Amino acid sequence: MKTAEMLETYPATINLDRQLLARVIDTLVECSQACTACADACLSEEMVADLRKCVRTNLDCADICATTARVLSRHTGYDANITRAQLEACIAACRACGDECQQHAGMHEHCAVCAECCRQCEAACQELLATIA
Numbered sequence: 001m002k003t004a005e006m007l008e009t010y011p012a013t014i015n016l017d018r019q020l021l022a023r024v025i026d027t028l029v030e031c032s033q034a035c036t037a038c039a040d041a042c043l044s045e046e047m048v049a050d051l052r053k054c055v056r057t058n059l060d061c062a063d064i065c066a067t068t069a070r071v072l073s074r075h076t077g078y079d080a081n082i083t084r085a086q087l088e089a090c091i092a093a094c095r096a097c098g099d100e101c102q103q104h105a106g107m108h109e110h111c112a113v114c115a116e117c118c119r120q121c122e123a124a125c126q127e128l129l130a131t132i133a
Helices: 003-008 018-044 048-072 080-104 109-129
Strands: none
Touching (some): 003 018
């Protein structure tokens, strides 16, 4: 992705490590895609009724990850409190989605992949959150 390259072009000071920030944004975009695809795959399963909560959790996580990526991509008028709150919400969404998908991972490979992606995203967001003063 061009995330790191784009962040390097930002003319003003960014109060966060640009390489870490780029990695987290890329991880968020990847997680959003994985959750969207997992929700769609769940809808294709024979026992879709058993996966309703998984679909909902996937879609919530996908939206929250996408929003977090967009928030982290903006630095003009930066507000650490908003960034911190958004990262905390994303960590919670990734944890919930990862837990839900893990319950279905034994029967559905897409849930196993999604659970792992959510765990990685949760960890990346926690790493960035720890650097925000």
